[in-house]
Amino acid sequence: MELPVISNAPAEKSGGCSASGCGSAPEALAHLPEDIRRKVQDHPCYSEEAHHHFARMHVAVAPACNIQCHYCNRKYDCANESRPGVVSELLDPEQAVRKVLAVAAAIPQMSVLGIAGPGDALANPRRTFATFRALAEKAPDLKLCLSTNGLMLPQYVDEIARHNIDHVTITINCLDAEIGARIYPWIYWQNCRLRGVEAARILIGQQQKGLEMLAARGILVKVNSVLIPGVNDAHLPEVSRTVKAKGAFLHNVMPLIAEAGHGTWYGLTGQRSPSAAELQALQDACAGDMAMMRHCRQCRADAVGLLGEDRGAEFTLDRIDAMDIDYAAAMARREEVRAALLGRLAAARTPAVTEAVTAAARPVLMAVAAKNGVVGEHFGHAREFLVYEASPAGVRFIGHRQAARYCGGADRCGDGDAAPESILERTIAALAGCEAVLCAKVGIEPWGRLEAAGIAPNGEHALEPIEDAVRAVYAEMAAAGKLAQAAAERKVA
Amino acid sequence: MTLQITEVCVNCWACVDVCPNEAIYADRPHLLIDDAKCTECLGDHAEPQCAAICPIECAIVGELGDPLNPPGSLTGIPPATLAELGLLAAGGR
Ligand code: SF4
Ligand code: SF4
Numbered sequence: 001m002e003l004p005v006i007s008n009a010p011a012e013k014s015g016g017c018s019a020s021g022c023g024s025a026p027e028a029l030a031h032l033p034e035d036i037r038r039k040v041q042d043h044p045c046y047s048e049e050a051h052h053h054f055a056r057m058h059v060a061v062a063p064a065c066n067i068q069c070h071y072c073n074r075k076y077d078c079a080n081e082s083r084p085g086v087v088s089e090l091l092d093p094e095q096a097v098r099k100v101l102a103v104a105a106a107i108p109q110m111s112v113l114g115i116a117g118p119g120d121a122l123a124n125p126r127r128t129f130a131t132f133r134a135l136a137e138k139a140p141d142l143k144l145c146l147s148t149n150g151l152m153l154p155q156y157v158d159e160i161a162r163h164n165i166d167h168v169t170i171t172i173n174c175l176d177a178e179i180g181a182r183i184y185p186w187i188y189w190q191n192c193r194l195r196g197v198e199a200a201r202i203l204i205g206q207q208q209k210g211l212e213m214l215a216a217r218g219i220l221v222k223v224n225s226v227l228i229p230g231v232n233d234a235h236l237p238e239v240s241r242t243v244k245a246k247g248a249f250l251h252n253v254m255p256l257i258a259e260a261g262h263g264t265w266y267g268l269t270g271q272r273s274p275s276a277a278e279l280q281a282l283q284d285a286c287a288g289d290m291a292m293m294r295h296c297r298q299c300r301a302d303a304v305g306l307l308g309e310d311r312g313a314e315f316t317l318d319r320i321d322a323m324d325i326d327y328a329a330a331m332a333r334r335e336e337v338r339a340a341l342l343g344r345l346a347a348a349r350t351p352a353v354t355e356a357v358t359a360a361a362r363p364v365l366m367a368v369a370a371k372n373g374v375v376g377e378h379f380g381h382a383r384e385f386l387v388y389e390a391s392p393a394g395v396r397f398i399g400h401r402q403a404a405r406y407c408g409g410a411d412r413c414g415d416g417d418a419a420p421e422s423i424l425e426r427t428i429a430a431l432a433g434c435e436a437v438l439c440a441k442v443g444i445e446p447w448g449r450l451e452a453a454g455i456a457p458n459g460e461h462a463l464e465p466i467e468d469a470v471r472a473v474y475a476e477m478a479a480a481g482k483l484a485q486a487a488a489e490r491k492v493a
Numbered sequence: 494m495t496l497q498i499t500e501v502c503v504n505c506w507a508c509v510d511v512c513p514n515e516a517i518y519a520d521r522p523h524l525l526i527d528d529a530k531c532t533e534c535l536g537d538h539a540e541p542q543c544a545a546i547c548p549i550e551c552a553i554v555g556e557l558g559d560p561l562n563p564p565g566s567l568t569g570i571p572p573a574t575l576a577e578l579g580l581l582a583a584g585g586r
Binding site: 063064065066068070073074075090118119123124126185186188191192193264265268269 | 501503504505506507509510511538539540542545546548549567568569570574
């Protein structure tokens, strides 16, 4: 079967690592059980660490869809879900397999193959599973994953398990059918086109059932939600709680992309997209409940390469046909690269400071005024602090603490008139439990107050990567003999 | 007794997979319905399946060129808005 080309419009440049979402931003997976961490450690879409090093690709073998979303217009390609831009080359399963093998030979960091569209993976079961089946046989080292709207999920859970697909992404925008009716105008269900609340209720039911069934089989489930201001924004924290309770391991809230030019219902009816601040606030509201993915790049359905890059143009079918590939050697090479990368990541995680730190050293919490993955913020400017735990086992991300901001300007950091006592007090209270606070700069006034509260201010690691800085401070504490004392004694001392 | 696919079809293949008679085949610039095979789904389903899943208004038409999914019926975008933006597909052929 040959799938005709929908459009040859040039690929949109997908946003690379944006300044704030990337860098060594907090590892969102720190809280996960060890077995899940192992599964995702080389998955660029799930692990913030991995996404700098491992590559993924999507193949566009799934053109059909079985629902309509108001943020999508099939004529112009969906701007939301996992496929902004234009899917230029639809492939049949045989072509897709050839392409994957060629890419995996040329890019040995390839660890993940996904099917995400341009329609719905499970609305194209024959094409989707034929592709997976062939790849499981020919490149068993690749992780397979798929994205779906969930409508057909319960029917295919067994087949998903059979093909050794260990990651499934479900787009769940709501649990409430009334809200759903404002997002989904129709679904195709049991040979009929259904509309309104009835349609939304069926879709939501199928999504939730599918999620539970996948979780029961030990298949990792990530949930994507599109944040639509005024429609599901207030509802998403509940979505987050519910999907977590049912076993999803990650929740990814993505901003609605709606412009009239996209020809979508939302775009044409003036539905606005959320601001960055709204998105952040919502991610924070949901983060209390479960791991949030903040580095998602919303890649195209035919994306190739590291997250934030797309090398798809190098692998058109004509070019692939001209390539001479030794598949077995390529797989061996991938294994080498994978082992080396995982080794490097592990080495970066486990401290090189162990000389000073004895195994008996106690863990220490430190707060970091972070910016772009480094110790980059002035104490007085920080809106939030990232809290890390340093221990003989390494450095790990614990969570966020919201700061009360008090500093009025860059040059009056912390010691000017804009520093009401109560704000500083509230921030210091928010840092309770931390023994040090790492920032680019601290003013005299807060310096003294922090010390008095038992939190050592530290501006010596400005602009260093967060984890390196935390590790270094921990080593300094060890060298100063501070890690043998219990935390309580220290406070008094 | 046969339906047809018009030039607004985006080749998404959704109709191919649901046709009980394998009546839809690939062609350029878009898929086509084989009149010898199409039964309008009579006897198989209450609604013609291609028209029940097709996401594109006016892509599937009856013998007289009448769209089974007229403008505004699938997206909810009023035909007037579509016309204003020059997005209104010509119904039929
Ligand atoms: S009306 Fe029914 S038989 Fe005819 S093409 Fe459509 S799905 Fe096939
Ligand atoms: S479902 Fe509609 S748009 Fe899709 S291929 Fe069939 S006729 Fe074309």
